[in-house]
Amino acid sequence: MWYVAENNSWPANAFSHPLSRSATVHIPQGQTVVYSGADSIIYDKIVVEGSLTIQPISSDVSLTAGTILVEEGGELNILTDESSPFTVAVHIDGALDHSIDPEEQMIGIVSLGGNLNIVGNDVGNAMLRLAQTVTSGSQTVELHAESANLQIGNEIILPDTQTGLPVGHWDFPNNVNYVDQTESCVISNIDASLATSVITCESPLQYDHTAGSHAGHVTRSITVKTSPNSDDRGHILHTGVGKFHINNTRIEQFGRTTTDMIDSTVMSPNPDLKFGQDGLTQQMVVSHFGTNQIARYALHAHHSMVEGIFDGNAILYSPRDGCVAHDSRVHITKNVIVGADGTGIFLEDGTETGPVANNYIIGTGGGSRGGDDGRFSIQKGKDMAHGGFGIWCRGELAPVLNNHCEGHFGVAPYAFFVHPNFVSGKIVKDVPGTNVALVGKTISEIASELEGGLKLQSYGGFIGNSAVATFQVGIDLSYFSSHENELVGSIIEGATIRNLALDGRGISTVHSQIFTLENVIIEGTVPDNTITAIWCNNCNQCELQTPYVGDVQFNNVQTLRGGNC
The missing domain is CATH 2.40.30 (Elongation Factor Tu (Ef-tu); domain 3)
Known part of the structure; x- marks a missing residue:
């Protein structure tokens, strides 16, 4: 049953709908609706083509739906007022229908080129x-x-x-x-x-x-949460144009993709059913039903054409990734991320340029505990960051600044995996805020224009990050290219890495030749540990060079340099 908003009002007859998960509310173009209720209906969908604002007026607000879908040109605002004590709770409660949604796009808050703006009250230092x-x-x-x-x-x-x-x-x-x-x-x-x-x-x-x-x-004053009664977990996704701002919001029990091997549903043309006068349009049908659909993460900018902002959120318990920027420019700042089994923050494609700064990530020991090389070839580079990380980056363009990791990470608080076979042909899109020197160029073109090639410090930087946690590796660095007779390489600046475990490594590198450590501290915690401060492997019969600049300290570790170092 569909209920259509009229006269800029939420459809009144929707409040009395008797059956859960069977009512859809439609906000058509031209309608501007404010919802400030707390009804008990579990809506199947809320489809926004006009404008919907969910905001308290004189009491707390709650709303439950399987999917809130913001179409291109539509606008969804979820807001609270700094001067008001009232809160908003949006619960996702629904079941996937693979007969009409085989790739599992629904269940959650999905913006297909719409304007998605969720802004709660600032809590200050979190x-x-x-x-x-x-x-x-x-x-x-x-x-x-x-x-x-x-x-x-x-x-x-x-x-x-x-x-x-x-x-x-x-x-x-x-x-x-x-x-x-x-x-x-x-x-x-x-x-x-x-x-x-x-x-x-x-x-x-x-x-x-x-x-x-x-x-x-x-x-937070706004909570977006998967209901414990929901058949399937929700996710937040934006793609295309519009707006994507998620600020000061608690996002709990979101994300469906797990750290198991990615197994996505495959759609293929039906050769027996063609359309159009030329017969070139074909019906798409399922040729393989997957068991672990890619890209259904807790908070996800997916090929967004707008500058996104994820600021001040609390993202709790995801079976794969917390914040994801995929071929998108997103400011990921001041978030608290707890219990993301794959990685707390995922820069997926290598073209991401937005800052990742001042986030606090608490690992809870989840993930496959395996490195990325194990799945790279068989999954063509798509199934990455499953091991248990804090921040995982495919490329070197985004500033990663002043983040802090605690708890337990299956592999590493910080990781860069910049394999050229995946990233070299990726193109940086023309999104507002992107450095004009990068727009429209491939990663390999950007690297070729720089003396010495592309480094962490060329446009981004890895500065002021820290971890006091249990992990196998503190900073995991893979496939960094370098030129012959290079003296600097990428710079790791101002890092403090303290391992609470009995063993492990401070910095570990694979297929890389040179880094500069500037004001870096690597230390162990327990007596008689077997921690190696710097480990390198598979660097084409080289010996990894690590020039030290400033105050570089190795405290309470058994071995300073291991492997090919």
């Missing part, structure tokens, strides 16, 4: 430093003064800070009694002073959390 170690059984957490924006009822996430895990063992985590120690605290009381805030949790905490680590503030 990465809160522990002033004291939290001990198991305690119900209080003491935070430094930057936690001033916390309120009773807010939630913080404390990362796993256990030490000494043998992550380098071939059978880890099966060889130990491993339990992820990430946990949540819902605040029941706040006792604030000038220097610290002591918060009381609703329930005692089960694990220790070390002083100096952080907690992620994950409450």
Whole structure:
């Protein structure tokens, strides 16, 4: 049953629809509708071709649907007011219908060239430093003064800070009694002073959390969440023109693609059914039903032609990726990302130019725990970043600045995999904000115009990033090209990498010859660890060079250089 908005109003008869998942609300062109209700209907779809604003007026707002679809030219705004206490909750509750949607585009919030604008209230600093170690059984957490924006009822996430895990063992985590120690605290009381805030949790905490680590503030005035009753998980996707701003929003239990091998549905022409006078138009039919459809991530800019902004969000628990920019320019800034099994942030194609800055990523030990080479050839470079990462980059054009990773990552907090067989022919699109020197050029053309070729510091940079976590590798660097007699290579600047595990590597390189480390700290935590600070392999019978500039420190590691270094 379709209900069509008239007179710039939500269709009144939709409120009394008796059956869940069978009503569709249509906002046609020319209609400007404000929804501020809290009805109990589970809509099948909300189709926006006009303008729909979901916003509180005098009470909290809630809305449940299988899919909210924003068509080209349509506009969806989900907003709250900084001066108002009222919130918005959008729940996704639906089931995929493979007979009409074999590639699983629906279920979630999908913008096909529409204007998607979700903006909640700014919470300020969302990465809160522990002033004291939290001990198991305690119900209080003491935070430094930057936690001033916390309120009773807010939630913080404390990362796993256990030490000494043998992550380098071939059978880890099966060889130990491993339990992820990430946990949540819902605040029941706040006792604030000038220097610290002591918060009381609703329930005692089960694990220790070390002083100096952080907690992620994950409450937002807007929540977009997959309902626990939903048959399938939602995803947020924008493609094409329009607008794509997602700010200060909590996105929870979103994303369907998992870290298993990608197995997408394949559509092929039906040779027996052709259309048009020339007979060249054919019906597309399913030639293979996949079991793990690619590109159904929690928050995803997919070949967007507009400059996107993902700022200040809390993205919680995705079976693959948290924030994804795929051949899109997106500002990915000040987000808290927890429990993205594949990678917290994924720059998928190598053409991404937007900044990735000031994000706080908490790993929870998910992922395949495997490197990217294992699937590169058989999946033609498409099935990447499945191992368990914080930030994973295909290219060198985006600035990666001042991010921080804690918790447990299956492979690495930071990774670059710039294999030329995949990236060299990719073209940087003409999207607002893109450096004009890059627009319309392939990656190989950009590299050929630079003396010494394309490096991290050429247009982007890897500066000021840090990790205090459990991992196999701190910074994973693969397939960086270099010229003969090169003296600098790509620069790793201002990185602090501290491994809580028993073993592992600070920096690991494959098929790369030279990097410069500038003001870098690599250190272990536990006594008698077997950590190697810098490891290199398969660099065409070379010895990896790492010129040191400024203050480069290696603290409490067993081996400074291993492999071909």
